[in-house]
Amino acid sequence: MKILITGSNGQVGFELQRQFSLFGDILTPTRQELDLRDEQAVEAYLSQHNPGLILNAAAYTAVDKAESEPDLAKRLNAGLPAQLAQYAARQKITLVHYSSDYVYPGDGEIPWQEDSLTGPLSVYGQTKLEGDLAVAESGASYLIFRTSWVYAARGSNFMKTMLRLGQEKEALNIVNDQIGAPTPARLIAQVTALAFTPYGSSLESRVSSGIYHLAPAGATSWYGFASEIFQQATQAGVPLVIKPENTQGILTSAYPTPAKRPLNSRMSLAKIEAELNLTMPTWQSQLALTLHEYLD
Numbered sequence: 001m002k003i004l005i006t007g008s009n010g011q012v013g014f015e016l017q018r019q020f021s022l023f024g025d026i027l028t029p030t031r032q033e034l035d036l037r038d039e040q041a042v043e044a045y046l047s048q049h050n051p052g053l054i055l056n057a058a059a060y061t062a063v064d065k066a067e068s069e070p071d072l073a074k075r076l077n078a079g080l081p082a083q084l085a086q087y088a089a090r091q092k093i094t095l096v097h098y099s100s101d102y103v104y105p106g107d108g109e110i111p112w113q114e115d116s117l118t119g120p121l122s123v124y125g126q127t128k129l130e131g132d133l134a135v136a137e138s139g140a141s142y143l144i145f146r147t148s149w150v151y152a153a154r155g156s157n158f159m160k161t162m163l164r165l166g167q168e169k170e171a172l173n174i175v176n177d178q179i180g181a182p183t184p185a186r187l188i189a190q191v192t193a194l195a196f197t198p199y200g201s202s203l204e205s206r207v208s209s210g211i212y213h214l215a216p217a218g219a220t221s222w223y224g225f226a227s228e229i230f231q232q233a234t235q236a237g238v239p240l241v242i243k244p245e246n247t248q249g250i251l252t253s254a255y256p257t258p259a260k261r262p263l264n265s266r267m268s269l270a271k272i273e274a275e276l277n278l279t280m281p282t283w284q285s286q287l288a289l290t291l292h293e294y295l296d
Helices: 011-020 039-049 070-091 124-138 158-166 184-196 220-235 270-276 285-296
Strands: 002-004 026-027 053-056 094-100 140-147 174-177 194-197 202-205 210-213 249-251
Touching: 002 011, 002 039, 011 053, 011 184, 026 194, 039 070, 053 070, 070 094, 070 124, 070 140, 094 124, 140 184, 158 220, 174 220, 184 194, 184 270, 184 285, 210 249, 210 270, 220 249, 220 285
Parallel strands: 002 026, 002 053, 053 094, 094 140, 140 210, 174 249
Antiparallel strands: 194 202
């Protein structure tokens, strides 16, 4: 079985390769081999390689830059998943697509349900929503995993930035009114793999087509996430110069950005837990695993 992983050099794509390498022949085209911005190139690649499962981890993730590059963001976040879903529908195969908490309006304090009203606040969020809708309306067998605050032991992300700054600065100001669940790419890939069962030479989905939230249990602010990173790093013997008493939480309004961020990114996990008969681990325990992987 051929498994196509788009965005294979990214945080999620890399972890998907780890999880799915035993299930078939993994197709991980580089940017030189396949320009995902080129619709015709994508169609030609699909026709040539004929994958039996598609894991779409490619995305335009530069949230602020998307405000000035809406066409490129739209192609990668909406056009590409729509194209992959149309192919999946024709070939009667499954598409797994990764989405974002940014599709929600970000108000209130109640965790979002998968069927909550959407209301993106940015170009990034709007294009991600358009991708979700295109996949859902394609007629293909699909799984859409909406996740939040992705980080990993590799790549550029908040955890690694905080570790660097914690060794350079004695004081930091960090946003504390955006609430969500930091999600390691490893967990995303593990849950994705749990959603499939080997069946002969193919993989069969264990869950119904639909949208699922995929994140650890619990929630925190970016300030709380940073504080936990510093605490766990200190316990692991990382020499930090950051002083907790000099680290302050600030409001989002004090740190203006081109794209507006949702304040409430809490997501209910009841649906994925019921479908896969599991209990999602806490974000703190997942940070410990990711941090030790990075330090080792």
